[in-house]
Amino acid sequence: MSYRYDFYVEDVGSESSATExxxxxxxxxxxxxxxxxxxxxxxxxxxxxxxxxLLPWVIEEALMMSSGSAHHYCVRWIRAARPVPWKDPGSLVxxxxxxxxxxxxYDRPYRFTPPTSIPQALAWIRLLAQVRxxxxxx
Numbered sequence: 646m647s648y649r650y651d652f653y654v655e656d657v658g659s660e661s662s663a664t665e666x667x668x669x670x671x672x673x674x675x676x677x678x679x680x681x682x683x684x685x686x687x688x689x690x691x692x693x694x695x696x697x698x699l700l701p702w703v704i705e706e707a708l709m710m711s712s713g714s715a716h717h718y719c720v721r722w723i724r725a726a727r728p729v730p731w732k733d734p735g736s737l738v739x740x741x742x743x744x745x746x747x748x749x750x751y752d753r754p755y756r757f758t759p760p761t762s763i764p765q766a767l768a769w770i771r772l773l774a775q776v777r778x779x780x781x782x783x
Contacts, residue, residue, distance in 0.1 A: 647677060650693040650704060651723040657689040666691070666718065669711030673699065674776065690723075697782075701725050706773045709759070717759075 657663055663681055666689065670679050675696030684690045693704070701722060708718045760766040775781040 647694050647696060648698050650691075650695070650699070650701075650725060652691055652693075652704075653684065653721040653723065654689050654691055654708065655719040655721065656687055656717065657683065662718075663689060665711050666708060669707045670704070672777075673704065673707055674779070675699075702769070703773065703776060706769060710770075710773070 654666055657666065663683065667679055667681055670676060670691070670693055673693075673695060676693070677696060678694040680692040682690050701720075705720050708720065711718075760769060772781065
């Protein structure tokens with residue numbers, strides 16, 4: 646089973662930023678396929694397929710940690726994890742019926758807010774490191 650995540654990444658001003666985003670997402674546990682399409686000069690739409698059901702903050706943290714500079718990417722969620730059958734990237738299709746009525750919560754935009762304190766930020770970084778090492782399963 647695969648999981649599909651749809652979201653926008655803001656502040657993607659160059660091709661190097663897009664490459665940076667692709668590389669950060671490719672390092673996520675179970676990453677299978679990444680589609681990144683520039684929606685505007687500063688924004689890209691991303692569809693991510695992974696083997697594991699990841700918490701949205703794990704994806705956001707990966708993007709925040711991807712840049713060695715003071716560059717911060719903002720994530721606006723379209724849809725969090727949805728189980729979908731995996732097909733060859735050339736024939737990716739979301740099966741009919743996956744869009745069930747009453748799932749409007751996935752379509753509401755979400756803006757990530759960074760931690761408000763140093764201890765909270767350090768706790769998130771430690772947890773992300775444990776997830777990447779496979780010590781903790783989200």
